[in-house]
Amino acid sequence: MLEEKDQQIVRALADGIPFVPRPYAVLAEKAGMEEAEFLSRMKKLKEQGILRRVGAVLQHRRAGFAANALCVWMVSEERLDEVGAAVSREPSVSHCYSRETAPNWPYNFYAMIHAQSRETCEEIADRISAENDLGKRQTFYSVREWKKAAMRYFC
Amino acid sequence: MLAEFDKAILNAVQGDFPLESRPFAVLAKQLHTDEATLIARLTELKQAGYLRRLGAYFDSDALGYKGMLIALCVSPDWFASVIEAINRYDGITHNYEREGEYNLWFTLQTASEFQQQKILAEIRCLPGVERMLELRSEKKYKVRVQFQLE
Numbered sequence: 050m051l052e053e054k055d056q057q058i059v060r061a062l063a064d065g066i067p068f069v070p071r072p073y074a075v076l077a078e079k080a081g082m083e084e085a086e087f088l089s090r091m092k093k094l095k096e097q098g099i100l101r102r103v104g105a106v107l108q109h110r111r112a113g114f115a116a117n118a119l120c121v122w123m124v125s126e127e128r129l130d131e132v133g134a135a136v137s138r139e140p141s142v143s144h145c146y147s148r149e150t151a152p153n154w155p156y157n158f159y160a161m162i163h164a165q166s167r168e169t170c171e172e173i174a175d176r177i178s179a180e181n182d183l184g185k186r187q188t189f190y191s192v193r194e195w196k197k198a199a200m201r202y203f204c
Numbered sequence: 205m206l207a208e209f210d211k212a213i214l215n216a217v218q219g220d221f222p223l224e225s226r227p228f229a230v231l232a233k234q235l236h237t238d239e240a241t242l243i244a245r246l247t248e249l250k251q252a253g254y255l256r257r258l259g260a261y262f263d264s265d266a267l268g269y270k271g272m273l274i275a276l277c278v279s280p281d282w283f284a285s286v287i288e289a290i291n292r293y294d295g296i297t298h299n300y301e302r303e304g305e306y307n308l309w310f311t312l313q314t315a316s317e318f319q320q321q322k323i324l325a326e327i328r329c330l331p332g333v334e335r336m337l338e339l340r341s342e343k344k345y346k347v348r349v350q351f352q353l354e
Contacts, residue, residue, distance in 0.1 A: 050268060051267060051268075059260075059262060059267070062259060062260040065257045065258055065259035066221070066227075066258045066259055066260070068228075068243050068246050068247050068250070068258070069243070070226060070228060070229070070239060070243070071225055071226060072227065072228075073223075073225065073227070074225070084225060088223055088224070088225070091223050091260070092223050094262075095223065097266075098263060098266065099262060099263055099266040099267065100260055100261070100262055100263075101261045101262060101263050101347065102220070102260075102261045102348075103220065103221040103223065103259070103260045103261070104217060104218050104219055104220060104221045104258070104259075104261075104350075105214070105217040105218050105221070105255055105256075105257065105258045105259075106218075106255075106256045106257050106259070106349055107214060107218065107254060107255060107256060107351050108253050108254055108255065108256045109349075109351055111252075111253045111254050112206075112214070112254055112351055112353060113353075114351055117300075119300075119302065119309065129343070130343075133343065133345035133346075134345065136345065136346075137345045137346035140352070142346060143346070143347070143348060143349045143350075144346060144347055144349075145344075145345040145346040146273075146341050146342070146343065146344055146345060147341075147342045147343045147345070148273060148339040148340060148341050148342055149339065149340045149342060151337045151338060151339060154337050154339075157342075159273070159339075163351070187304075189302040189303060189304050189306075189309065190302060190303050191300045191301065191302050192300075192301040192302060192303060192307075193300070193301040194299075194300055194301075195287050195290075195291060195299040195300065195301060195308075196290075196291045196296065196297070196298065196299035196310070197256070197297070197298050197299075198297045198298075199257060199259055199261075199297065200262075200264065200269075200295075200297045200313055201294055202262065202264075202267050202269065203267075204294065
């Protein structure tokens with residue numbers, strides 16, 4: 050489990066990084082520590098892979114990526130890692146997971162594709178299927194985003 | 205339409221945001237501008253809706269959280285009330301309406317199995333929820349929500 054001080058850092062970052070010259074000084078104050086300690090702890094969390102990324106997320110629709118397709122396939126257990134690695138190399142794939150199946154739901158491999166149009170999503174998904182010799186695919190296009198928020202941990 | 209300078213800013217800020225005392229100054233230098241100009245433009249791009257958030261993204265597994273994708277088949281008459289109920293959970297961060305038999309897809313992150321099961325039971329009982337798929341994540345191959353603007 051994460052040290053209490055690191056949990057404080059995660060909580061302080063829940064509302065994002067403010068647009069001020071010394072944002073970490075502001076966040077450090079919230080977390081009850083000095084800026085230098087806050088930064089060195091963030092760097093350590095990053096090295097450990099607990100902190101995946103510090104950066105911006107775009108409003109992808111506004112930025113021109115209007116179509117998003119959730120694609121699902123059935124991939125045999127022994128091919129999952131190989132296919133997962135290959136599909137992850139696709140720049141237009143944002144999320145790629147293997148998941149447990151469910152009754153009447155045999156799909157275990159998931160990729161989210163973002164593109165300018167539905168046609169492009171379809172082309173990319175077809176190419177991914179062909180290049181990786183994947184079988185039947187189901188594609189679920191988004192109709193509307195009802196919620197998108199950043200996760201608040203330890204709250 | 206985004207100007208070249210704005211695209212350069214949006215591409216740069218999606219990368220590794222500097223873990224240094226004056227991160228905007230560091231980034232500004234790369235973009236051949238100054239700290240104050242960059243901060244002002246970023247503020248405008250956020251207000252204009254191009255930028256969703258500048259933040260730190262943690263590996264939920266490493267923090268001890270469990271993730272699940274859930275798909276619901278919701279009857280059209282109850283759609284609005286189901287969405288309202290679901291969006292109230294803090295652990296549900298993404299909720300999308302999609303085409304198909306399962307018309308609502310969302311992710312759930314919880315600190316414990318108990319909490320997860322409790323929330324799932326509550327959702328299963330919502331009026332209008334006809335069927336539910338619980339798709340527990342096994343392996344995360346990629347999470348990288350970055351878009352190169354050209």
